[in-house]
Amino acid sequence: MDLGLTNKIAVVQGASRGLGYGVATALSREGVRVVICSRNRSEIESAAKSIQSEGGYPVLPVVCDVANPEQRANLFETCRKGFGPPDILVCNAGGPPPGNFTEFTEQDYKRALETNFLSAVESVRTVVEDMKTRRWGRILFITSMAVKQPIDSLILSNSARSALTAYAKTISRDLAPFGITVNCILPGLHRTRRLESLARQISENSGQTMEETWKELAADIPVGRLGTSEEFGAVAAFLCSGKASFITGQSIVHDGGTIRALL
Numbered sequence: 001m002d003l004g005l006t007n008k009i010a011v012v013q014g015a016s017r018g019l020g021y022g023v024a025t026a027l028s029r030e031g032v033r034v035v036i037c038s039r040n041r042s043e044i045e046s047a048a049k050s051i052q053s054e055g056g057y058p059v060l061p062v063v064c065d066v067a068n069p070e071q072r073a074n075l076f077e078t079c080r081k082g083f084g085p086p087d088i089l090v091c092n093a094g095g096p097p098p099g100n101f102t103e104f105t106e107q108d109y110k111r112a113l114e115t116n117f118l119s120a121v122e123s124v125r126t127v128v129e130d131m132k133t134r135r136w137g138r139i140l141f142i143t144s145m146a147v148k149q150p151i152d153s154l155i156l157s158n159s160a161r162s163a164l165t166a167y168a169k170t171i172s173r174d175l176a177p178f179g180i181t182v183n184c185i186l187p188g189l190h191r192t193r194r195l196e197s198l199a200r201q202i203s204e205n206s207g208q209t210m211e212e213t214w215k216e217l218a219a220d221i222p223v224g225r226l227g228t229s230e231e232f233g234a235v236a237a238f239l240c241s242g243k244a245s246f247i248t249g250q251s252i253v254h255d256g257g258t259i260r261a262l263l
């Protein structure tokens with residue numbers, strides 16, 4: 001299926017590895033000119049090289065902590081100067097640290113909200129007027145299956161993602177008349193660096209080996225394995241395409257069947 005994305009312009013945040021990398025790679029394979037960011041220069045430059053070598057289209061790496069307003073402004077300015085204003089915005093960052101409600105201070109909540117909620121709100125504000133003028137845009141937020149079923153040990157993530165979900169639903173209704181869709185993709189368990197550090201913690205707490213921990217995590221997933229960044233990227237690219245123009249305001253779960261809820 002031709003997704004009709006050739007020559008579109010995308011900003012994909014948190015894309016030096018993991019799910020963001022998977023999304024940037026899938027978009028690049030479809031002919032999208034992609035600007036990617038993360039906080040580490042050598043990691044983001046090496047990610048840009050490998051995405052570009054696969055897709056064959058130019059990829060611009062930018063060093064940017066999405067929670068930092070100046071660095072975020074530079075990210076969008078680099079896109080504008082290098083390619084033009086973005087047609088596609090994918091908001092993503094590392095998840096907040098694990099822990100329960102007794103463990104975190106107001107500062108911890110503020111940091112989680114800045115990184116996993118307000119950075120997305122401000123990124124949308126930066127790109128949306130150009131999208132409105134062109135009457136075409138795709139806004140995608142990478143959240144978590146925790147939005148459907150909060151995870152006990154991830155109170156900061158549960159809280160910040162839920163705020164972003166409500167924001168996404170609200171703006172999706174305002175932006176639909178302009179040809180702009182706004183959706184969230186909710187990852188279940190995917191084998192990325194983020195999950196490796198959570199698995200290490202589970203294994204230390206339980207005394208299991210890492211291999212036993214991976215097996216136990218996969219056993220809870222009906223398809224019997226963890227997801228891949230490539231599978232995740234393919235779904236994201238479809239949601240960013242012209243083919244998905246009637247899908248907006250949705251939270252699409254990508255979890256191998258883990259969540260039991262009907263909605």
Ligand code: NAD
Pocket residue numbers: 013014015016017018019020037038039040064065066067092093094095096115142143144145186187188189190191192193194195
């Ligand atoms: P990851 O840690 O493997 O990769 C995160 C990427 O974002 C990296 O490129 C990292 O350098 C970058 N990054 C981190 N903080 C950043 C910041 N402040 N500014 C800019 N870049 C930043 O994580 P992942 O597994 O790819 O997960 C992506 C998102 O999805 C995270 O928010 C995570 O919590 C969420 N999630 C992941 C899973 C999973 O199983 N992997 C499940 C549910 C939710």
